[in-house]
Amino acid sequence: MAKNIKAPEALKPHRFCPGCGHGVIARVIMEVIESRGLTNNFILNRGVGCCCNLRSIEVDGLQCSHGRSCASTRAMKLLAPDTCFVTYQGDGDAYVIGLQETLNAAYAKSNITLITVNNSNFGMTGGQMAWTTLPGQITTTSPYGRPVDGPLPIQIPEMIANSFDPAFVARASVQSPAEINKLKKYVEKAIDAQMAGKGFTMIEVLAPCPTNWGLTPEKAIEHVATDMQKYYPLGVFADRT
Amino acid sequence: MENAKARVKGELCKSCGICINNCPKQAISKSGQFNNGGYDMVVVDEDKCIGCGICYTVCPDYVFEIN
Numbered sequence: 001m002a003k004n005i006k007a008p009e010a011l012k013p014h015r016f017c018p019g020c021g022h023g024v025i026a027r028v029i030m031e032v033i034e035s036r037g038l039t040n041n042f043i044l045n046r047g048v049g050c051c052c053n054l055r056s057i058e059v060d061g062l063q064c065s066h067g068r069s070c071a072s073t074r075a076m077k078l079l080a081p082d083t084c085f086v087t088y089q090g091d092g093d094a095y096v097i098g099l100q101e102t103l104n105a106a107y108a109k110s111n112i113t114l115i116t117v118n119n120s121n122f123g124m125t126g127g128q129m130a131w132t133t134l135p136g137q138i139t140t141t142s143p144y145g146r147p148v149d150g151p152l153p154i155q156i157p158e159m160i161a162n163s164f165d166p167a168f169v170a171r172a173s174v175q176s177p178a179e180i181n182k183l184k185k186y187v188e189k190a191i192d193a194q195m196a197g198k199g200f201t202m203i204e205v206l207a208p209c210p211t212n213w214g215l216t217p218e219k220a221i222e223h224v225a226t227d228m229q230k231y232y233p234l235g236v237f238a239d240r241t
Numbered sequence: 242m243e244n245a246k247a248r249v250k251g252e253l254c255k256s257c258g259i260c261i262n263n264c265p266k267q268a269i270s271k272s273g274q275f276n277n278g279g280y281d282m283v284v285v286d287e288d289k290c291i292g293c294g295i296c297y298t299v300c301p302d303y304v305f306e307i308n
């Protein structure tokens with residue numbers, strides 16, 4: 001079973017917190033890009049949030065305005081249709097501040113790949129409540145817990161899959177080796193579909209934010225695998241690849 | 242490749258413990274040695290390691306190489 005395994009060259013040391021979910025997701029994306037021979041024909045655009053740390057990856061990409069990365073990426077894709085584009089955004093960026101840009105990109109069947117990292121809060125700014133925050137979850141702006149009789153955590157992958165005929169939509173998690181392997185399969189499907197011109201592709205990834213959740217890395221992963229999944233079921237919601 | 246083992250780039254380790262919790266052979270532990278980031282780096286017991294690569298898969302900080 002043993003074989004040589006090495007992280008892609010483009011990945012350099014980053015500044016995410018210990019146990020943060022972002023690092024594995026970035027690695028999986030770069031593994032797929034490298035395996036497809038796309039490293040030099042690839043643009044990784046980032047939203048605003050802890051994903052800004054991805055400037056550590058040695059690939060081309062824009063740091064877009066907060067929430068606008070889907071719009072910027074759509075424009076760039078029009079100018080370079082043969083280049084592979086990933087827009088990498090947090091839940092606060094893609095689903096709250098940039099909700100309009102995200103839905104419009106999906107509605108327009110833009111041939112780009114959106115990866116959203118859902119850690120159920122605005123992580124970079126110290127852990128404020130987002131539309132993804134779980135009922136009862138304590139954040140700096142919901143100190144008594146998010147109201148349990150208020151809006152439910154927003155399910156954008158389901159919404160896009162049910163409404164806009166996307167090429168591929170799934171929700172994954174970094175909670176275990178098995179789920180990380182599934183994430184990689186999904187990213188392969190999404191990138192291959194984009195390169196075949198099939199339309200909008202999206203993967204949401206549930207990821208721990210131990211720092212803002214006030215949990216150890218171990219407990220934060222447990223939280224992803226249990227509480228988060230009550231509101232965010234894993235799986236494929238659309239696939240016409 | 243029969244004898245492939247997990248190799249550790251200790252300078253990258255942030256001591257989160259995720260690899261320790263996932264190693265099927267309990268081959269990973271904290272070394273008590275601190276890197277320049279101030280983190281207690283992990284070490285791999287090569288006698289126990291089977292080179293399965295699970296530590297590579299789960300580590301958020303690209304610490305492991307299997308060879």
Ligand SMILES: Cc1ncc(C[n+]2csc(CCOP(=O)(O)OP(=O)(O)O)c2C)c(N)n1
Nearest residue numbers: 048049050066090091092093121122123124
């Ligand atoms: C227009 C604007 N509003 C607010 C901010 C402050 N801000 C920076 S990062 C961020 C949160 C990002 O959260 P998320 O997208 O969930 O990413 P995470 O850090 O959790 O991975 C906010 C609100 C900003 N930079 N620009």
Ligand code: SF4
Nearest residue numbers: 016017020050123209
């Ligand atoms: S604040 Fe949360 S999301 Fe940001 S780097 Fe730290 S653990 Fe990761």
Ligand code: SF4
Nearest residue numbers: 254255257258260300
């Ligand atoms: S998973 Fe990586 S960063 Fe975390 S303790 Fe293990 S080697 Fe260190």
Ligand code: SF4
Nearest residue numbers: 264290291293294296
């Ligand atoms: S390769 Fe497998 S057995 Fe060896 S340290 Fe990593 S997880 Fe443990």
Ligand SMILES: [Mg+2]
Nearest residue numbers: 090091121123
């Ligand atoms: Mg977030």
